[in-house]
Amino acid sequence: xxxxxxxxxxxxxxxxxxxxxxxxxxxxxxxxxxxxxxxxxxxxxxxxxxxxxxxxxxxxxxxxxxxxxxxxxxxxxxxxxxxxxxxxxxxxxxxxxxxxxxxxxxxxxxxxxxxxxxxxxxxxxxxxxxxxxxxxxxxxxxxxxxxxxxxxxxxxxxxxxxxxxxxxxxxxxxxxxxxxxxxxxxxxxxxxxxxxxxxxxxxxxxxxxxxxxxxxxxxxxxxxxxxxxxxxxxxxxxxxxxxxxxxxxxxxxxxxxxxxxxxxxxxxxxxxxxxxxxxxxxxxxxxxxxxxxxxxxxxxxxxxxxxxxxxxxxxxxxxxxxxxxxxxxxxxxxxxxxxxxxxxxxxxxxxxxxxxxxxxxxxxxxxxxxxxxxxxxxxxxxxxxxxxxxxxxxxxxxxxxxxxxxxxxxxxxxxxxxxxxxxxxxxxxxxxxxxxxxxxxxxxxxxxxxxxxxxxxxxxxxxxxxxxxxxxxxxxxxxxxxxxxxxxxxxxxxxxxxxxxxxxxxxxxxxxxx
Amino acid sequence: xxxxxxxxxxxxxxxxxxxxxxxxxxxxxxxxxxxxxxxxxxxxxxxxxxxxxxxxxxxxxxxxxxxxxxxxxxxxxxxxxxxxxxxxxxxxxxxxxxxxxxxxxxxxxxxxxxxxxxxxxxxxxxxxxxxxxxxxxxxxxxxxxxxxxxxxxxxxxxxxxxxxxxxxxxxxxxxxxxxxxxxxxxxxxxxxxxxxxxxxxxxxxxxxxxxxxxxxxxxxxxxxxxxxxxxxxxxxxxxxxxxxxxxxxxxxxxxxxxxxxxxxxxxxxxxxxxxxxxxxxxxxxxxxxxxxxxxxxxxxxxxxxxxxxxxxxxxxxxxxxxxxxxxxxxxxxxxxxxxxxxxxxxxxxxxxxxxxxxxxxxxxxxxxxxxxxxxxxxxxxxxxxxxxxxxxxxxxxxxxxxxxxxxxxxxxxxxxxxxxxxxxxxxxxxxxxxxxxxxxxxxxxxxxxxxxxxxxx
Numbered sequence: 001x002x003x004x005x006x007x008x009x010x011x012x013x014x015x016x017x018x019x020x021x022x023x024x025x026x027x028x029x030x031x032x033x034x035x036x037x038x039x040x041x042x043x044x045x046x047x048x049x050x051x052x053x054x055x056x057x058x059x060x061x062x063x064x065x066x067x068x069x070x071x072x073x074x075x076x077x078x079x080x081x082x083x084x085x086x087x088x089x090x091x092x093x094x095x096x097x098x099x100x101x102x103x104x105x106x107x108x109x110x111x112x113x114x115x116x117x118x119x120x121x122x123x124x125x126x127x128x129x130x131x132x133x134x135x136x137x138x139x140x141x142x143x144x145x146x147x148x149x150x151x152x153x154x155x156x157x158x159x160x161x162x163x164x165x166x167x168x169x170x171x172x173x174x175x176x177x178x179x180x181x182x183x184x185x186x187x188x189x190x191x192x193x194x195x196x197x198x199x200x201x202x203x204x205x206x207x208x209x210x211x212x213x214x215x216x217x218x219x220x221x222x223x224x225x226x227x228x229x230x231x232x233x234x235x236x237x238x239x240x241x242x243x244x245x246x247x248x249x250x251x252x253x254x255x256x257x258x259x260x261x262x263x264x265x266x267x268x269x270x271x272x273x274x275x276x277x278x279x280x281x282x283x284x285x286x287x288x289x290x291x292x293x294x295x296x297x298x299x300x301x302x303x304x305x306x307x308x309x310x311x312x313x314x315x316x317x318x319x320x321x322x323x324x325x326x327x328x329x330x331x332x333x334x335x336x337x338x339x340x341x342x343x344x345x346x347x348x349x350x351x352x353x354x355x356x357x358x359x360x361x362x363x364x365x366x367x368x369x370x371x372x373x374x375x376x377x378x379x380x381x382x383x384x385x386x387x388x389x390x391x392x393x394x395x396x397x398x399x400x401x402x403x404x405x406x407x408x409x410x411x412x413x414x415x416x417x418x419x420x421x422x423x424x425x426x427x428x429x430x431x432x433x434x435x436x437x438x439x440x441x442x443x444x445x446x447x448x449x450x451x452x453x454x455x456x457x458x459x460x461x462x463x464x465x466x467x468x469x470x471x472x473x474x475x476x477x478x479x480x481x482x483x484x485x486x487x488x489x490x491x492x493x494x495x496x497x498x499x500x501x502x503x504x505x506x507x508x509x510x511x512x513x514x
Numbered sequence: 515x516x517x518x519x520x521x522x523x524x525x526x527x528x529x530x531x532x533x534x535x536x537x538x539x540x541x542x543x544x545x546x547x548x549x550x551x552x553x554x555x556x557x558x559x560x561x562x563x564x565x566x567x568x569x570x571x572x573x574x575x576x577x578x579x580x581x582x583x584x585x586x587x588x589x590x591x592x593x594x595x596x597x598x599x600x601x602x603x604x605x606x607x608x609x610x611x612x613x614x615x616x617x618x619x620x621x622x623x624x625x626x627x628x629x630x631x632x633x634x635x636x637x638x639x640x641x642x643x644x645x646x647x648x649x650x651x652x653x654x655x656x657x658x659x660x661x662x663x664x665x666x667x668x669x670x671x672x673x674x675x676x677x678x679x680x681x682x683x684x685x686x687x688x689x690x691x692x693x694x695x696x697x698x699x700x701x702x703x704x705x706x707x708x709x710x711x712x713x714x715x716x717x718x719x720x721x722x723x724x725x726x727x728x729x730x731x732x733x734x735x736x737x738x739x740x741x742x743x744x745x746x747x748x749x750x751x752x753x754x755x756x757x758x759x760x761x762x763x764x765x766x767x768x769x770x771x772x773x774x775x776x777x778x779x780x781x782x783x784x785x786x787x788x789x790x791x792x793x794x795x796x797x798x799x800x801x802x803x804x805x806x807x808x809x810x811x812x813x814x815x816x817x818x819x820x821x822x823x824x825x826x827x828x829x830x831x832x833x834x835x836x837x838x839x840x841x842x843x844x845x846x847x848x849x850x851x852x853x854x855x856x857x858x859x860x861x862x863x864x865x866x867x868x869x870x871x872x873x874x875x876x877x878x879x880x881x882x883x884x885x886x887x888x889x890x891x892x893x894x895x896x897x898x899x900x901x902x903x904x905x906x907x908x909x910x911x912x913x914x915x916x917x918x919x920x921x922x923x924x925x926x927x928x929x930x931x932x933x934x935x936x937x938x939x940x941x942x943x944x945x946x947x948x949x950x951x952x953x954x955x956x957x958x959x960x961x962x963x964x965x966x967x968x969x970x971x
Binding site: 092140143144151167171185 | 692772812874875876880884885887888891892896899900903904906907908911918921922955956959960963
């Protein structure tokens with residue numbers, strides 16, 4: 001289905017063009033205003049996407065132009081139900097990011113907003129790319145502005161955190177590139193839909209799955225590749241944290257669904273137990289570490305590890321409920337964690353500290369702030385009626401459907417979430433105020449209301465009426481599971497013949513010797 | 515070219531015209547245009563030892579382009595007096611002349627002579643720096659090493675003649691190159707390749723690179739780091755076109771892998787940017803070898819494309835370094851601090867060049883690497899591709915360090931860098947060139963593919 005107006009390209013290139021425009025603007029205020037305007041225009045430009053046809057599993061809004069014919073590389077973009085939601089999330093968050101940096105960022109304002117717009121463009125590009133090389137290009141381009149966001153506007157440890165972030169994520173990506181090249185040589189094309197339709201041998205799938213899974217697992221991040229995340233989060237400025245948590249981490253899980261499950265279904269089934277194990281480890285580990293944090297940003301960063309563990313768990317239980325839950329959780333985590341980071345940023349602007357002990361007992365002085373903090377905390381711990389409840393419940397149902405033991409193993413993660421979030425909320429709201437200055441802090445101003453209220457509405461909307469979101473993605477998810485199903489029938493036969501990974505390694509060595 | 519050389523020669527021996535060298539870059543640009551227009555032609559000259567085809571003209575175009583940028587870069591060379599300027603350009607052009615011959619010669623002895631012409635001029639060019647002992651040291655290393663390498667190459671030629679009884683490449687291409695049938699010739703070919711591998715600074719012939727770049731003045735290093743490699747690459751492309759046996763290929767693949775790794779590891783710890791680039795060029799040589807090892811029209815085209823990309827991105831980064839260095843001294847990583855404030859344009863150009871050298875999209879470095887990886891994987895060199903990928907991850911650290919210094923740290927450089935509008939515009943043009951080659955490689959790659967096909971059939 002070719003659309004007449006290239007909606008997706010506009011969404012990618014409009015922020016790019018706007019970032020070039022920003023170069024020529026001198027005054028700081030004007031830069032902020034223009035960025036905000038750009039963010040809202042971006043939302044307007046995304047409106048045509050609402051023509052998205054529900055109940056339709058194929059890619060829509062497809063654009064296809066030849067780019068490097070020799071290698072069969074095309075400029076090929078389009079969206080299905082899953083990427084549609086991701087694009088919406090990215091577009092929606094941009095104005096809030098501009099708003100929450102309004103007073104937080106005081107130096108090199110222009111460059112900051114240029115980086116943010118570049119980030120947005122690259123992130124949208126990742127979610128809509130239907131050509132493997134194009135996908136990889138966006139996937140890598142996004143690192144540069146993010147690196148700069150942390151390295152220039154970050155906290156005291158910014159040098160270490162930004163380098164760690166960059167090297168960690170790029171190291172994973174290089175193997176992804178090898179996998180892409182391998183797919184091209186084996187499949188003769190870089191086109192993602194075509195590659196999905198092809199059948200590869202199990203051995204090939206296993207190796208490419210591992211290469212891709214490593215890249216995505218670092219991005220998500222899954223335990224034990226998560227160490228860059230807390231460092232990056234704690235050092236990044238608020239908007240950087242928001243983009244990082246809400247959009248960047250989703251690329252990893254998106255990659256799992258789009259590439260691992262769709263292109264290497266046999267290997268996905270084969271490695272599912274491993275991935276489920278790592279996911280559960282992420283959930284439990286993230287929760288336990290979050291419980292022990294005294295720095296609010298670190299706490300939320302570790303809670304991200306746990307939440308993303310739920311997402312990967314939902315993906316690899318390989319059933320409809322689990323995947324639906326996973327995609328909903330991707331959206332939810334974007335909204336909720338983004339909002340929590342904004343709230344931490346807001347309190348930091350008042351107290352200049354992110355330590356819990358410096359911000360205790362502020363319910364009396366900042367009632368509106370605590371109201372929002374409470375709302376998003378409840379959402380984070382999956383309280384019924386909030387968005388995360390829907391996602392987490394679906395994931396757990398999926399896990400139980402998969403096997404009783406996995407379901408039981410994942411449940412403590414949900415309890416841990418309640419423990420660390422309520423501990424944070426309780427101290428923040430009703431702890432003994434240590435700082436007398438807290439009396440003079442102003443409650444939320446209009447700007448802060450402007451970015452928290454819409455997010456709060458979204459939390460409740462998805463929590464109370466998730467049908468629309470589910471309707472959007474279910475066809476695409478069923479399609480993905482169709483590949484898994486088809487391979488499941490094969491795999492039962494193959495599994496008996498297939499040796500363990502050690503056997504694979506041996507074969508690999510033999511083939512090299514030949 | 516000969517005309518240009520004679521004018522420069524006159525200039526260098528006459529007293530009055532000594533410092534009137536502003537016309538040089540324009541002349542080189544003109545040469546680039548001539549090469550561009552002669553693209554479709556193909557002909558033989560000098561008893562079939564000199565062949566004009568798409569590939570040679572493309573490389574000539576590249577060499578002229580590089581020469582134009584290098585000479586523009588050196589116009590205000592800080593590190594020597596006006597007295598030497600004409601000589602400097604004379605030798606620079608002489609060396610390029612050798613490289614131009616090199617890109618067209620298709621007979622082993624002619625290749626050898628062209629190589630020597632290019633090298634000897636370079637030996638003279640390198641120490642031309644204000645009484646700096648390091649320059650002489652680097653040159654001596656280079657010259658001694660080079661002498662040994664060319665001697666080995668010559669020795670290799672004698673083996674090839676003994677085995678195959680001809681020195682014409684088109685005749686050699688039709689012969690058998692398997693070790694079982696022609697052990698002597700194959701050993702000879704390996705030795706002959708080593709002469710060029712040395713030019714390329716591939717492991718284990720890479721030891722000179724860092725010292726030579728560090729010793730030479732910034733302008734000379736920019737020249738020495740880029741153009742001679744093009745000359746080496748084109749000969750390697752011509753030689754690899756006749757698909758030598760798996761033994762030679764595997765040997766070169768191992769060298770390539772070692773080059774990438776050792777070059778990167780050595781670069782991690784460098785503080786002097788030119789040394790850093792010296793080691794990084796060792797690792798890039800490994801990347802180019804990947805395409806040569808893969809062979810076939812795609813592999814050779816990918817290698818040639820990467821050669822072009824390599825030249826442009828290195829010239830870009832050297833351009834920035836030369837602008838930074840106020841009196842021709844060497845630039846250290848710490849000198850980049852706060853560059854962003856003193857010259858946003860240079861900082862941006864540096865960032866583009868550094869990310870291109872890493873191989874991050876959307877720069878040319880990524881596209882070039884992608885082509886190389888594709889061709890090598892297609893030929894079954896899986897392990898080499900994986901080594902290359904891991905090396906990309908290794909290389910991030912030190913290139914990113916340059917960007918980090920330029921963008922995030924506080925200033926130590928003087929508040930303003932004096933850079934002329936022309937200097938700025940060339941810097942921007944180079945950066946845009948890097949991006950252009952990254953985003954729209956199609957046309958140029960097409961040309962190379964066609965040129966490569968000529969060789970193979």
